Amino acid sequence: MYNVWENVLAEIEQKVSPANFSTWFKDTTLLSASDDHVIIGVKNSFFVKQLRSKFLDLITDALKKNGIEFTTIDFEVSSTSKPKVRSREVTTTDSSLGDRIKPLKKSLDTKSISNGLNSKYTLDSFVIGSNNDLAVSAAKSIIDTPGTRYNPFFLYGGPGLGKTHLVQAIGNELLRRDPSLKILYTPISHFYSDFIDAIQNGKGKEFNRKFEKLDCLIIDDFQFIVGKEKSQEEFFNIFNDLYQLNKQIIVTSDRLPSQIKTVDERLASRLTMGGAFDLQLPKFEDKCAILRAKAELMGADIEPEAIEYIAENVNTNIRDLEGEFSTILLMSEVRGLTPLELIQNGSASISRSNKLRPISGKQVVEKVAKYYNLPVKEMCGKSRVANIKTARQVAMFILSKELSMSTTKIATEVGVKDHTTVMHGIKKIESDLKLNFSLRDQIEEIKEHIYG
Amino acid sequence: MEIEVTQNKLSKALNNVSRIAVGKVTLPVLNNVLIRVDNNKVSLVTTNLDMAIVDYLPVSSSKDGVITVPAKLLTDFVGNLPRGEKIKITSKNDKVTITADKYTSTINSSPADDFPELPEINEDKAVIFKMGIDEFKNGISSVAIASSSDLTRPALTGVFFTTSDKNLYIAATDGYRLAERRLISGVESEVSVIVPTSSLQEVLRAINEEMDEIEVSFNEDLVRFRLGEVEIISKLIDASFPDYARLIPKDNNISFTVNREELIRDTKLAALFARGVAGSITIETKKPNIVSVKSVATELGENVSTIETEVSDDCKFTVNSRFFLDALNSLDEPDIVIALSSKTTPAVLRNQKNQDYTHIVMPLSR
Numbered sequence: 001m002y003n004v005w006e007n008v009l010a011e012i013e014q015k016v017s018p019a020n021f022s023t024w025f026k027d028t029t030l031l032s033a034s035d036d037h038v039i040i041g042v043k044n045s046f047f048v049k050q051l052r053s054k055f056l057d058l059i060t061d062a063l064k065k066n067g068i069e070f071t072t073i074d075f076e077v078s079s080t081s082k083p084k085v086r087s088r089e090v091t092t093t094d095s096s097l098g099d100r101i102k103p104l105k106k107s108l109d110t111k112s113i114s115n116g117l118n119s120k121y122t123l124d125s126f127v128i129g130s131n132n133d134l135a136v137s138a139a140k141s142i143i144d145t146p147g148t149r150y151n152p153f154f155l156y157g158g159p160g161l162g163k164t165h166l167v168q169a170i171g172n173e174l175l176r177r178d179p180s181l182k183i184l185y186t187p188i189s190h191f192y193s194d195f196i197d198a199i200q201n202g203k204g205k206e207f208n209r210k211f212e213k214l215d216c217l218i219i220d221d222f223q224f225i226v227g228k229e230k231s232q233e234e235f236f237n238i239f240n241d242l243y244q245l246n247k248q249i250i251v252t253s254d255r256l257p258s259q260i261k262t263v264d265e266r267l268a269s270r271l272t273m274g275g276a277f278d279l280q281l282p283k284f285e286d287k288c289a290i291l292r293a294k295a296e297l298m299g300a301d302i303e304p305e306a307i308e309y310i311a312e313n314v315n316t317n318i319r320d321l322e323g324e325f326s327t328i329l330l331m332s333e334v335r336g337l338t339p340l341e342l343i344q345n346g347s348a349s350i351s352r353s354n355k356l357r358p359i360s361g362k363q364v365v366e367k368v369a370k371y372y373n374l375p376v377k378e379m380c381g382k383s384r385v386a387n388i389k390t391a392r393q394v395a396m397f398i399l400s401k402e403l404s405m406s407t408t409k410i411a412t413e414v415g416v417k418d419h420t421t422v423m424h425g426i427k428k429i430e431s432d433l434k435l436n437f438s439l440r441d442q443i444e445e446i447k448e449h450i451y452g
Numbered sequence: 453m454e455i456e457v458t459q460n461k462l463s464k465a466l467n468n469v470s471r472i473a474v475g476k477v478t479l480p481v482l483n484n485v486l487i488r489v490d491n492n493k494v495s496l497v498t499t500n501l502d503m504a505i506v507d508y509l510p511v512s513s514s515k516d517g518v519i520t521v522p523a524k525l526l527t528d529f530v531g532n533l534p535r536g537e538k539i540k541i542t543s544k545n546d547k548v549t550i551t552a553d554k555y556t557s558t559i560n561s562s563p564a565d566d567f568p569e570l571p572e573i574n575e576d577k578a579v580i581f582k583m584g585i586d587e588f589k590n591g592i593s594s595v596a597i598a599s600s601s602d603l604t605r606p607a608l609t610g611v612f613f614t615t616s617d618k619n620l621y622i623a624a625t626d627g628y629r630l631a632e633r634r635l636i637s638g639v640e641s642e643v644s645v646i647v648p649t650s651s652l653q654e655v656l657r658a659i660n661e662e663m664d665e666i667e668v669s670f671n672e673d674l675v676r677f678r679l680g681e682v683e684i685i686s687k688l689i690d691a692s693f694p695d696y697a698r699l700i701p702k703d704n705n706i707s708f709t710v711n712r713e714e715l716i717r718d719t720k721l722a723a724l725f726a727r728g729v730a731g732s733i734t735i736e737t738k739k740p741n742i743v744s745v746k747s748v749a750t751e752l753g754e755n756v757s758t759i760e761t762e763v764s765d766d767c768k769f770t771v772n773s774r775f776f777l778d779a780l781n782s783l784d785e786p787d788i789v790i791a792l793s794s795k796t797t798p799a800v801l802r803n804q805k806n807q808d809y810t811h812i813v814m815p816l817s818r
Contacts, residue, residue, distance in 0.1 A: 019478055019479045019480065020479065022478050022479075023478045023479040023501070043501075044501075044502065044673060044687035044690075045571035045672070045673050045674050045687060046499065046501045046502070046504070046568065046570070046571055046687065047501070048571060049568070049569050049570060049571040049572070050568045050569055053569045054568075054569070077672075077673045077690065200698065200699075201695070201698055
């Protein structure tokens with residue numbers, strides 16, 4: 001549904017001035033299109049009036065061209081059409097202003113009824129590959145026998161690798177098998193803001209009660225607990241209560257609990273006692289599989305070569321992979337070329353962040369030295385002082401990964417004796433990266449400096 | 453199109469509408485003012501797509517038509533003409549000519565078709581309140597001061613209009629202080645909406661001495677203010693306002709009455725020394741009759757002022773001096789009542805006689 005609207009917008013964009021397009025259409029969404037009735041979400045009433053009076057024909061035409069048949073069209077002010085703060089994929093609490101004018105004070109309970117699960121996440125649509133097969137098989141075992149072997153189930157990995165998808169899928173599948181189960185999915189940020197509200201309103205007890213009857217609790221993005229000591233304590237208590245009753249607990253985070261600052265050791269060790277599973281970056285074959293599944297889901301036609309091209313060139317995460325994929329599909333529809341033709345004639349090169357302008361080895365060395373506040377000479381010397389050595393190894397690592405230099409050449413760039421030292425250095429950083437998150441951030445920042 | 457009008461009337465109307473027509477780069481026509489003449493009714497319109505201002509201009513003679521011209525240019529030009537001058541505006545093709553006795557200027561206009569149409573209030577479904585302009589002005593300005601400018605928390609960037617027990621209340625908070633006022637009583641309809649503070653400020657600016665009543669109409673996601681010849685339409689903020697009533701402490705055990713002017717002076721004095729410590733000042737009460745306002749700045753020195761008034765218990769309370777001053781200035785009676793308790797609950801400030809207005813300030817934890 002969402003993609004159809006993108007096409008409609010692309011169509012409209014060609015027909016109105018850029019100023020008009022960015023003012024009136026940019027923040028619109030297609031809220032629903034069914035039973036001959038189309039609802040379009042806009043920012044506020046000013047937009048409703050304008051779209052209706054000036055652009056109605058245009059929208060109607062564009063919708064019909066994209067195969068949406070309807071008899072009536074409506075515009076609705078929707079808060080979701082404009083993300084106010086960067087929102088993650090959280091359940092949208094639908095609040096249209098219309099129902100706030102008369103009925104007062106009905107907003108209190110609505111939240112507790114919803115279980116936070118989004119039915120679009122299913123296990124079937126989760127593509128299994130070598131990067132996640134362990135986690136998925138654990139997830140399946142949880143669905144068969146919740147609260148036993150993998151309890152708590154701790155899932156970690158970088159952004160956009162499918163953590164939310166997997167845990168939501170577990171929740172949905174559990175619910176499908178036994179609709180009487182009480183399941184709650186909540187990002188930790190909601191957990192602590194609800195907790196704070198409850199405390200302020202003197203309802204701490206009630207807050208606790210909400211959790212103690214659950215059969216399965218799913219907490220997303222646990223790393224944001226940092227600095228929320230009271231909430232952590234509350235979570236610890238809820239955790240213990242549920243655990244003792246053999247209720248399934250599922251927690252996701254972008255790193256291991258022991259690496260999250262200020263997480264209590266007792267809690268950290270408890271969270272991982274059922275095993276910690278990680279989602280890794282997909283390999284080339286996995287990426288192809290993901291894209292093929294996505295293509296099938298969207299009913300899109302795309303050549304295997306095009307899939308391979310995208311898979312080869314997007315190296316960040318699955319979200320970006322799918323984003324790139326959708327862009328190419330959209331472009332192919334707009335221009336009337338097949339995805340492969342687009343790629344071959346160069347109009348769809350995925351170059352923005354992945355294959356960047358050429359840089360020299362010397363530049364990299366200088367940037368790294370500058371980042372660590374070291375003179376180039378000192379960094380490229382023989383010093384064994386820990387921080388200088390690390391800087392040197394980071395430089396080696398970046399030279400090897402970003403410029404694909406040979407180890408011998410790197411050795412001359414950073415002034416070390418021979419290529420074995422370089423090999424060791426790169427390996428050291430690679431293994432450190434798995435555990436050391438500040439190092440990961442540092443390298444990302446350096447890369448930004450280099451390319452920026 | 454053609455209108456004839458005196459300089460002061462036109463200048464006032466342009467000043468009313470032109471403030472929101474600046475700095476829109478995405479859609480240049482939004483920097484323009486729309487002048488519409490329809491059957492001798494002349495209206496000037498501007499909008500920034502969050503709100504719109506319409507001013508109905510009394511003119512001596514006119515011919516029908518619609519034009520749009522850059523608002524700032526026209527406002528500045530008319531503003532600089534001698535007062536009382538008779539001005540004539542005529543349009544031909546895409547040129548607008550403004551002539552006064554010895555002055556003529558021609559401005560390129562853009563087609564009025566590009567100017568957005570304004571949303572309208574559905575009169576049948578609207579909830580309408582009428583009140584005196586002074587009540588409105590005092591009410592809004594004393595409450596809006598507590599609203600936030602933090603755009604990441606949209607609910608706090610506006611003033612909350614809510615009804616309860618047939619009273620219309622307005623409230624605003626930025627998380628550090630909260631102001632609430634009972635605006636009118638004996639209302640029949642119910643509302644619970646947040647009006648952007650920025651829109652309310654435009655309404656306040658449009659108020660002049662000749663006006664005596666304001667009409668406020670709420671409708672789904674719009675609010676319209678009608679005052680004199682000005683009409684302001686604004687979107688409402690689509691968010692839910694915190695259940696603020698719970699923030700007002702009920703059982704503060706220490707309360708004392710003080711002269712407002714005296715406390716303002718003491719607070720200003722203390723604030724001078726409090727610059728280095730983020731403006732924090734300490735209010736201390738001592739049985740049976742001492743209230744002191746203190747501030748300490750290690751590098752500058754320190755300051756203490758005392759007021760004699762009856763207090764029931766000892767306590768120490770640290771607040772941000774700016775917020776405290778705002779609160780004192782929002783009250784209006786000579787004597788006010790301040791209620792405190794331990795350090796952790798907010799201070800409550802009210803006028804001694806009229807209890808309609810409540811301002812609370814959170815303590816700083818120091």
